[in-house]
Amino acid sequence: MFAIARDPIGPHVLDEIARAGDGGIVAFVGVVRDRSDDGRPVDGLSYEAFEPMALQAFEDIARDARERFGDVRVGIVHRTGSLRVGDVAVVVAASAPHRAAAFAACAYAIDEVKRRAPIWKKEAYADGSARWRENTPA
Amino acid sequence: MRIRVLTFARLRELVCSPERLLELPAGASVEDAWSALARAFPALDAERGCTRAACNGRLVAFDQRLADGDELALLPPVGGG
Numbered sequence: 001m002f003a004i005a006r007d008p009i010g011p012h013v014l015d016e017i018a019r020a021g022d023g024g025i026v027a028f029v030g031v032v033r034d035r036s037d038d039g040r041p042v043d044g045l046s047y048e049a050f051e052p053m054a055l056q057a058f059e060d061i062a063r064d065a066r067e068r069f070g071d072v073r074v075g076i077v078h079r080t081g082s083l084r085v086g087d088v089a090v091v092v093a094a095s096a097p098h099r100a101a102a103f104a105a106c107a108y109a110i111d112e113v114k115r116r117a118p119i120w121k122k123e124a125y126a127d128g129s130a131r132w133r134e135n136t137p138a
Numbered sequence: 139m140r141i142r143v144l145t146f147a148r149l150r151e152l153v154c155s156p157e158r159l160l161e162l163p164a165g166a167s168v169e170d171a172w173s174a175l176a177r178a179f180p181a182l183d184a185e186r187g188c189t190r191a192a193c194n195g196r197l198v199a200f201d202q203r204l205a206d207g208d209e210l211a212l213l214p215p216v217g218g219g
Contacts, residue, residue, distance in 0.1 A: 030219055047218065050146055050211055053195055054218075078218060090219055110219060118192075118211075119218025120147035132148045134215035 002058035003077045004051045009088045017075030022095045026106040030090040032083050036123055043124045047080045050118040057117040065105040072096040072105040139164050139206035148214045152181045169200040171210055188215050
Protein backbone atom coordinates (compact mmCIF):
# COMPACT_ATOMS: atom_id res chain seq x y z
CA MET A 1 0.00 0.00 0.00
CA PHE A 2 1.07 3.56 -0.68
CA ALA A 3 -0.57 6.38 1.21
CA ILE A 4 -0.34 9.90 2.51
CA ALA A 5 -2.13 9.81 5.86
CA ARG A 6 -3.70 12.83 7.51
CA ASP A 7 -4.61 10.76 10.56
CA PRO A 8 -2.37 8.73 12.88
CA ILE A 9 -0.82 5.67 11.27
CA GLY A 10 -1.96 2.45 12.97
CA PRO A 11 -0.50 -1.06 13.02
CA HIS A 12 -2.88 -2.20 10.25
CA VAL A 13 -0.25 -0.95 7.78
CA LEU A 14 1.81 -4.09 8.36
CA ASP A 15 -1.20 -6.32 7.73
CA GLU A 16 -1.81 -4.58 4.43
CA ILE A 17 1.64 -5.17 3.04
CA ALA A 18 2.07 -8.71 4.38
CA ARG A 19 1.67 -11.49 1.86
CA ALA A 20 0.69 -15.02 2.77
CA GLY A 21 3.65 -17.30 2.16
CA ASP A 22 6.32 -14.68 2.68
CA GLY A 23 9.00 -15.50 5.21
CA GLY A 24 9.33 -12.12 6.80
CA ILE A 25 8.46 -8.48 7.02
CA VAL A 26 10.97 -5.78 7.89
CA ALA A 27 9.47 -2.48 8.94
CA PHE A 28 11.00 0.90 9.55
CA VAL A 29 8.85 3.11 11.75
CA GLY A 30 9.96 6.74 11.78
CA VAL A 31 8.94 8.59 14.93
CA VAL A 32 9.12 12.30 15.73
CA ARG A 33 12.31 12.89 17.70
CA ASP A 34 12.55 15.28 20.65
CA ARG A 35 15.66 16.97 19.26
CA SER A 36 16.60 18.50 15.97
CA ASP A 37 19.72 17.30 14.16
CA ASP A 38 21.53 20.28 15.63
CA GLY A 39 20.33 19.55 19.16
CA ARG A 40 17.47 22.04 19.54
CA PRO A 41 14.57 20.71 21.62
CA VAL A 42 11.64 19.97 19.29
CA ASP A 43 8.08 20.60 20.32
CA GLY A 44 6.43 19.09 17.25
CA LEU A 45 6.53 18.85 13.46
CA SER A 46 4.30 19.55 10.57
CA TYR A 47 4.62 17.70 7.28
CA GLU A 48 3.15 18.70 3.98
CA ALA A 49 3.18 16.68 0.77
CA PHE A 50 2.43 17.13 -2.90
CA GLU A 51 0.24 14.09 -2.72
CA PRO A 52 -0.03 12.89 -6.34
CA MET A 53 3.72 13.14 -6.89
CA ALA A 54 4.50 11.63 -3.48
CA LEU A 55 2.32 8.60 -4.23
CA GLN A 56 4.00 8.25 -7.62
CA ALA A 57 7.40 8.42 -5.91
CA PHE A 58 6.36 5.67 -3.47
CA GLU A 59 5.30 3.43 -6.36
CA ASP A 60 8.52 4.13 -8.24
CA ILE A 61 10.59 3.32 -5.14
CA ALA A 62 8.75 0.02 -4.62
CA ARG A 63 9.28 -0.91 -8.26
CA ASP A 64 12.97 0.00 -8.07
CA ALA A 65 13.30 -2.10 -4.90
CA ARG A 66 11.90 -5.11 -6.75
CA GLU A 67 14.36 -4.57 -9.57
CA ARG A 68 17.24 -4.42 -7.12
CA PHE A 69 16.29 -7.04 -4.56
CA GLY A 70 14.02 -9.43 -6.42
CA ASP A 71 10.86 -10.84 -4.92
CA VAL A 72 10.03 -8.13 -2.38
CA ARG A 73 6.91 -6.12 -1.77
CA VAL A 74 7.24 -2.63 -0.33
CA GLY A 75 4.57 -0.52 1.34
CA ILE A 76 5.01 3.13 2.29
CA VAL A 77 2.76 5.37 4.37
CA HIS A 78 3.70 8.93 5.34
CA ARG A 79 1.87 11.30 7.64
CA THR A 80 1.01 14.91 6.90
CA GLY A 81 -0.29 17.59 9.24
CA SER A 82 0.76 18.33 12.80
CA LEU A 83 2.64 15.70 14.78
CA ARG A 84 3.91 15.63 18.35
CA VAL A 85 7.09 14.06 19.70
CA GLY A 86 6.62 10.29 19.63
CA ASP A 87 4.04 10.26 16.82
CA VAL A 88 4.64 7.95 13.87
CA ALA A 89 5.72 10.01 10.85
CA VAL A 90 6.42 7.25 8.33
CA VAL A 91 6.17 3.49 7.98
CA VAL A 92 8.14 1.66 5.32
CA ALA A 93 7.74 -2.10 5.22
CA ALA A 94 9.21 -4.76 2.99
CA SER A 95 7.89 -8.28 2.73
CA ALA A 96 9.91 -11.07 1.12
CA PRO A 97 10.45 -14.84 1.17
CA HIS A 98 13.86 -14.35 2.82
CA ARG A 99 15.04 -11.81 5.35
CA ALA A 100 18.10 -10.54 3.52
CA ALA A 101 16.04 -9.11 0.69
CA ALA A 102 13.47 -7.70 3.11
CA PHE A 103 16.11 -5.89 5.18
CA ALA A 104 17.86 -4.55 2.09
CA ALA A 105 14.65 -3.39 0.43
CA CYS A 106 13.39 -1.67 3.58
CA ALA A 107 16.66 0.24 4.07
CA TYR A 108 16.73 1.21 0.41
CA ALA A 109 13.10 2.35 0.42
CA ILE A 110 13.33 4.67 3.44
CA ASP A 111 16.52 6.22 2.07
CA GLU A 112 14.78 6.86 -1.25
CA VAL A 113 11.66 8.28 0.42
CA LYS A 114 13.87 10.82 2.17
CA ARG A 115 15.69 11.61 -1.07
CA ARG A 116 12.88 11.65 -3.65
CA ALA A 117 9.42 12.09 -2.18
CA PRO A 118 7.98 15.64 -2.41
CA ILE A 119 7.32 15.91 1.32
CA TRP A 120 8.41 18.79 3.55
CA LYS A 121 8.97 19.06 7.27
CA LYS A 122 8.73 22.10 9.50
CA GLU A 123 10.14 21.77 13.00
CA ALA A 124 8.54 23.74 15.80
CA TYR A 125 10.62 24.49 18.86
CA ALA A 126 9.89 24.99 22.52
CA ASP A 127 10.65 28.72 22.20
CA GLY A 128 7.87 29.19 19.65
CA SER A 129 10.08 29.46 16.55
CA ALA A 130 9.93 27.08 13.58
CA ARG A 131 12.07 26.15 10.56
CA TRP A 132 11.67 24.14 7.38
CA ARG A 133 14.25 21.35 7.47
CA GLU A 134 15.65 19.64 4.41
CA ASN A 135 17.18 16.18 4.23
CA THR A 136 20.90 16.03 3.72
CA PRO A 137 22.09 13.77 0.90
CA ALA A 138 23.03 10.34 2.24
CA MET B 139 -2.15 31.65 -21.63
CA ARG B 140 -2.99 30.82 -18.07
CA ILE B 141 -1.15 28.34 -15.86
CA ARG B 142 -1.78 27.17 -12.33
CA VAL B 143 1.22 27.41 -10.01
CA LEU B 144 1.40 25.24 -6.90
CA THR B 145 3.90 26.04 -4.17
CA PHE B 146 4.89 24.10 -1.09
CA ALA B 147 6.54 24.58 2.27
CA ARG B 148 8.90 27.58 2.33
CA LEU B 149 7.89 28.66 -1.17
CA ARG B 150 4.22 28.52 -0.26
CA GLU B 151 4.88 30.81 2.69
CA LEU B 152 6.87 33.24 0.55
CA VAL B 153 4.10 33.60 -2.02
CA CYS B 154 1.40 33.66 0.69
CA SER B 155 -0.75 31.04 -1.06
CA PRO B 156 -0.53 27.38 -2.07
CA GLU B 157 -1.99 28.08 -5.49
CA ARG B 158 -1.83 31.00 -7.92
CA LEU B 159 -2.98 31.62 -11.46
CA LEU B 160 -0.41 33.22 -13.74
CA GLU B 161 -1.14 34.90 -17.04
CA LEU B 162 1.85 34.41 -19.35
CA PRO B 163 2.56 35.02 -23.04
CA ALA B 164 2.26 31.98 -25.30
CA GLY B 165 5.50 30.02 -25.42
CA ALA B 166 6.59 31.03 -21.94
CA SER B 167 8.90 28.66 -20.09
CA VAL B 168 9.09 27.51 -16.48
CA GLU B 169 11.82 30.10 -16.04
CA ASP B 170 9.46 32.81 -17.30
CA ALA B 171 6.80 31.69 -14.84
CA TRP B 172 9.36 31.75 -12.04
CA SER B 173 10.49 35.26 -13.04
CA ALA B 174 6.92 36.54 -13.10
CA LEU B 175 6.34 35.16 -9.63
CA ALA B 176 9.67 36.48 -8.34
CA ARG B 177 8.79 39.97 -9.58
CA ALA B 178 5.75 39.88 -7.34
CA PHE B 179 7.59 38.13 -4.48
CA PRO B 180 11.28 39.16 -4.58
CA ALA B 181 12.14 36.90 -1.64
CA LEU B 182 11.88 34.03 -4.13
CA ASP B 183 15.15 35.11 -5.78
CA ALA B 184 17.23 33.40 -3.09
CA GLU B 185 15.31 30.14 -3.61
CA ARG B 186 15.79 29.70 -7.34
CA GLY B 187 18.97 27.60 -7.12
CA CYS B 188 17.47 24.94 -4.88
CA THR B 189 13.98 24.81 -6.42
CA ARG B 190 12.84 22.04 -8.75
CA ALA B 191 9.85 22.28 -11.07
CA ALA B 192 7.22 19.73 -12.03
CA CYS B 193 4.79 20.26 -14.88
CA ASN B 194 1.59 18.23 -14.67
CA GLY B 195 3.21 15.89 -12.14
CA ARG B 196 6.54 15.32 -13.91
CA LEU B 197 9.87 16.92 -13.07
CA VAL B 198 10.97 19.29 -15.82
CA ALA B 199 13.90 21.61 -16.52
CA PHE B 200 13.40 25.35 -16.18
CA ASP B 201 13.72 25.82 -19.94
CA GLN B 202 10.66 23.62 -20.49
CA ARG B 203 7.93 25.44 -22.44
CA LEU B 204 4.54 25.64 -20.78
CA ALA B 205 1.11 25.31 -22.36
CA ASP B 206 -2.22 26.89 -21.51
CA GLY B 207 -3.82 25.08 -18.57
CA ASP B 208 -0.59 23.50 -17.30
CA GLU B 209 -0.12 22.88 -13.61
CA LEU B 210 3.35 23.98 -12.53
CA ALA B 211 4.53 22.79 -9.12
CA LEU B 212 7.51 24.53 -7.53
CA LEU B 213 9.29 22.20 -5.13
CA PRO B 214 11.77 23.31 -2.48
CA PRO B 215 14.34 20.80 -1.10
CA VAL B 216 12.49 17.84 0.42
CA GLY B 217 12.47 16.86 4.08
CA GLY B 218 10.25 13.80 4.41
CA GLY B 219 10.91 10.61 6.35
